[in-house]
Amino acid sequence: xxxxxxxxxxxxxxxxxxxxxxxxxxxxxxxxxxxxxxxxxxxxxxxxxxxxxxxxxxxxxxxxxxxxxxxxxxxxxxxxxxxxxxxxxxxxxxxxxxxxxxxxxxxxxxxxxxxxxxxxxxxxxxxxxxxxxxxxxxxx
Numbered sequence: 001x002x003x004x005x006x007x008x009x010x011x012x013x014x015x016x017x018x019x020x021x022x023x024x025x026x027x028x029x030x031x032x033x034x035x036x037x038x039x040x041x042x043x044x045x046x047x048x049x050x051x052x053x054x055x056x057x058x059x060x061x062x063x064x065x066x067x068x069x070x071x072x073x074x075x076x077x078x079x080x081x082x083x084x085x086x087x088x089x090x091x092x093x094x095x096x097x098x099x100x101x102x103x104x105x106x107x108x109x110x111x112x113x114x115x116x117x118x119x120x121x122x123x124x125x126x127x128x129x130x131x132x133x134x135x136x137x138x139x140x
Contacts, residue, residue: 007020007021007022008020008021008022009035010054010059010060011059011060011061012061013061013062013063013065014063015036015063015065016036016037017034017035017036017061017065018034018035018036018061019032019033019034019035019044019059019060019061019067019069020032020033020035021033021052021053021054022041022043030051030052030053030054030075031043031044031045031046031052031053032044032045032046032053032054032059032067032069032071032086032091034061034065034067034086044067044086044089044091045091046071046072046091047071047082047084047091047093048071049073050071050072050073050079051072051073051074051075051079052071052072052074052075052078053069053070053071053072053084053091054069054070054071054072054108059108059109059110059111060109060110060111060112061112062112062113062114062116063114064087064114064116065087066085066086066087066112066116067085067086067087067112068083068084068085068086068094068109068110068111068112068118068120069083069084069086069108069109070082070083070084070107070108070109071084071091071093081107081108082094082095082105082106082107082108083095083106083107083108083109083118083120083122084109085097085109085112085118094106094109094118094120094134097134098134103124103125104122104123104124104130104132105122105123105124106120106122106132106134107120107121107122107123107129108120108121109134115136116135116136117133117134117135117136118132118133118134119131119132119133119134120132120134
């Protein structure tokens with residue numbers, strides 16, 4: 001998308017859609033991108049005012065076009081990071097989709113299958129780093 005520091009493709013689905021992260025001109029941020037043959041490279045952004053989003057090494061795209069990964073307040077996975085899902089042109093913090101009283105904070109999402117099930121890594125209030133499986137609720 002124009003920068004020079006970080007430009008990395010990371011995952012591809014069966015439709016040939018590619019996701020990754022790329023610096024913006026001036027290397028001021030590293031948003032996630034989606035590339036398709038029809039549209040080229042599209043900036044799919046970060047969460048809020050975060051500086052980087054990494055669907056790359058920490059994420060994936062399924063055959064429906066849903067993207068998961070990590071969005072961080074710092075560059076290249078630093079600062080406050082949280083798992084995201086990007087679907088229907090909207091990036092959503094996965095922590096907003098789990099019960100508010102959950103003891104788990106979802107840090108990054110690693111994979112998503114075509115059923116929308118997401119696996120990744122979280123952290124508990126005691127600092128333990130358990131893996132998670134997030135299963136979408138149907139009809140909600």
